[in-house]
Amino acid sequence: MPFWKRIGSLTSLTETVAMTTGRIQAAAEFATVQRAGIALAVYDTAELVSKADPTAEIASQFGRRTAEFIDNQLMLEAAKSPNTTNITGVGSGIWDQNTGITAMIAGLGDNYAKMLGAGRYIMHSKVLGDLLKTGAIQNQYQSGMDTLKTGMLPYLNGVLISVSDLVTVTVVSGVPHYTTFIVGPDALSLMYQRNVLVEFDRDILLRADIMTCSVDFAAHLEGWDDQGNALAAEQAKSVHVVTVVSL
DSSP: OEEEOOOOOOOOOOTTOOOOOOOOOEEEOOOOOEEEEEEEEEEHHHHHHOSSOHHHHHHHHHHHHHHHHHHHHHHHHHTTOSEEEEOTTSTTSSOOTTHHHHHHHHHHGGGHHHHTTTOEEEEOHHHHHHHHHHTTTGGGOOSSOOHHHHOOOOEETTEEEEEOTTSOEEEETTEEEEEEEEEOTTSEEEEEEEEEEEEEEEETTTTEEEEEEEEEEEEEETTEETTTTEEOSSSGGGSOEEEEEEO
16 A cells, blocks of 8 residues: 655745755555355255244344454454553543543544544443543533434544444453554544445255355555554554543
8 A cells, every 4th residue: 555755844045156956755555355244044944943034033133144244343442552541550441531532632642633623532331431431421511412412433532433333442451452543534544345245046956055254345544554563653653543542
């Protein structure tokens, strides 16, 4: 995956002294194509005695199971970010108006402005519950909106919150540690080599209907090289994903 590297900084000019020309350079980072699938067999006996059609139920679940698998791979890509802040030993160790926001800004530095409007939090439902309990979310609303009444997914410091229990939960000495990802615009890429493919066949010897679902895709953290398992960007904060670990 080719990308343009940064050009140099401007320098002060001196009258009658010509500027020195430079060049913009290209570099590459590699993403890994993943191939995933599932195969299920429905025997004639099951179809004859079932209350509902099992093949229809399998077909309806294929999309959801595929989305969960891809979401999990995106979470694994986000976890490769070098920008990690651990707040488990600060204050209560949970997200609140002070600790969590401070950790976010510390991880993003002057790239914080890039998050506003187009960025996103991806957090565990427990962390969202902490933000509601401590009042961090409600305090963001000065327009009179009420998250608890509307049921809308809330914002925190101008960034939309998405909830996923697929984020990493690590148990340390019996205590769960929750990972929250703060993802900047275009920081995670999802590319399909071949979209979701559902196929159906009949095995006359088994007297069964065979259904398969497969997908070929690449989940990629921009600025990270999967082949070298190393940072490809010119500085860590160029990877616009921050990981915050909390209790």
